[in-house]
């Protein structure tokens with residue numbers, strides 16, 4: 001297997017943290033997205049959307065979408081479980097992973113997409129979308145702060161895929177001026193804890 005990676009990217013970071021939590025390491029190839037190496041015909045053969053991460057399998061086929069890559073790795077390496085062990089746990093982790101994807105990660109990604117130098121000229125940037133996404137992200141952070149008042153991790157007592165999605169979102173948040181407000185003490189406690197894990201800088 002070969003992981004086509006983009007070190008600063010939010011979605012590729014999910015896969016690296018996931019691998020590190022499993023104690024796995026894969027051969028990696030860094031793709032120079034700033035230099036548009038993700039738009040070459042060779043790369044578009046791997047992922048016609050031109051996005052990272054991409055997991056290339058030994059038979060030459062590919063898995064794209066960070067959550068699908070993690071799902072595949074979880075099936076191959078179930079220990080330690082990051083997507084729940086029982087049917088009930090799996091549903092709980094999936095529910096929170098999807099919530100983190102759509103409610104938190106997506107608005108923060110939109111702030112970056114519509115406001116950053118990196119995406120200038122790559123996508124149609126609409127400043128009002130960035131502005132609206134910023135307020136949606138802050139609302140999601142406030143909601144999550146309340147949720148975390150009652151439990152250690154996002155989907156329950158154990159660290160999971162949902163935490164990985166949210167922590168990677170907040171790492172990008174720091175870069176776009178969306179730091180956890182100090183009054184959100186539960187979210188700040190959680191973010192400090194997940195950031196202190198040895199895998200956080202994978």
Ligand SMILES: N[C@@H](CCC(=O)N[C@@H](CS)C(=O)NCC(=O)O)C(=O)O
Pocket residue numbers: 006009010011012033038050051052053064065066067122
């Ligand atoms: N839904 C995809 C999103 C992948 C994505 O947007 N990757 C970004 C980096 S975080 C990318 O490759 N951007 C380069 C570009 O669009 O030119 C996933 O979860 O893998």
